[in-house]
Ligand SMILES: *[C@@H]1O[C@H](CO)[C@@H](O)[C@H](O)[C@H]1NC(C)=O
């Protein structure tokens with residue numbers, strides 16, 4: 001886009017931003033509190049949108065180069081100095097997010113350091129940074145209106161920034177959606193925390209949340225009812241779909257090191273004008289509709305959507321939507337796609353997709369070698385959508401159908417600014433520790 005076109009596009013977004021319809025929002029009574037909340041979240045989303053997304057993609061690529069070089073330097077140094085592989089220092093973190101914290105034996109003493117590690121479009125998500133620590137000691141979820149102190153639901157509905165950790169390993173079966181309020185970190189490190197066999201995690205009209213180190217599986221659709229969504233508000237909710245993580249009208253969100261499988265609806269859904277989001281280091285398995293970014297072909301408010309999907313492992317038993325995109329700008333970087341049954345990356349309504357340095361291993365089925373999938377548009381329309389593949393690795397016959405003008409070759413882009421990605425041959429290494437980690441206090445993770 002030329003600079004002038006971009007400005008016009010932005011003005012268009014600001015002026016015609018569509019009011020959130022409450023129908024699909026899970027909200028039964030759209031009261032003044034929620035209206036104000038939605039409006040504020042929308043303003044923050046507009047501020048979080050970057051007119052020049054290539055700055056962010058290039059910056060992340062630069063960080064990957066630096067992290068891998070640093071890791072290689074360290075290995076060389078260890079070899080030269082004759083250190084054998086030390087089992088107490090297992091840290092092989094090679095991606096820039098992990099290298100920022102995982103190699104430190106003192107990670108548990110300074111958990112909030114994690115907030116400085118996020119990269120990509122979600123780079124401003126600091127979660128509960130600066131707030132007190134809240135220790136979850138109780139896995140029950142009985143009272144949805146006045147949650148019991150010590151429960152996860154009590155923690156996520158407190159006022160102000162909070163860094164939420166877990167006293168021990170636990171299985172949390174949520175009775176209804178967990179509505180997370182702004183400025184929270186849910187940090188599962190050091191425990192095996194499973195959110196399963198109940199409802200999932202929802203972020204609606206909020207800003208600045210980190211969700212890290214959880215195992216989320218078998219999330220079920222639930223009937224709804226009266227649920228507390230924040231310190232000051234309880235509202236009547238309609239049925240929830242059964243998404244593992246649902247991000248709705250929210251911005252500055254970081255989802256990192258989550259293992260997810262077998263939910264009733266999507267594993268991660270990002271909809272209704274959400275933006276400034278990073279989904280990294282996740283391990284996803286056994287699921288049909290993996291990630292949906294934008295739910296409607298008529299909701300142009302999703303043009304502000306900017307999402308980074310990096311260092312994830314899309315593994316066993318996945319069928320489609322890794323991700324499925326509408327309207328916005330999506331950076332799909334250094335992920336490892338080892339299984340899909342139908343397709344990997346899809347979309348409609350002209351999304352911009354920059355696929356860089358991924359490894360795509362196609363299934364044996366001759367009819368499913370194609371990575372991409374486009375819906376609801378004839379070729380003369382979708383051939384203008386910008387879907388670029390750059391330094392991806394294609395195996396077992398995998399094919400990526402590109403379209404539109406290559407994103408990396410736009411004329412008005414400052415060439416000095418463009419950073420090439422690390423190639424797809426490194427994706428396996430960069431995603432080796434995807435999913436929830438088994439961190440032990442006092443040791444590198
Ligand atoms: C790796 O080592 C080389 C050669 O010693 C040095 O020039 C470079 O700056 C190092 N890179 C990093 C990221 O530490």
Ligand SMILES: *[C@@H]1O[C@H](CO)[C@@H](O)[C@H](O)[C@H]1NC(C)=O
Pocket residue numbers: 052055413414417
């Ligand atoms: C983003 O890119 C533009 C155009 O290349 C450049 O002028 C600007 O300084 C960049 N901003 C940042 C924060 O890097």
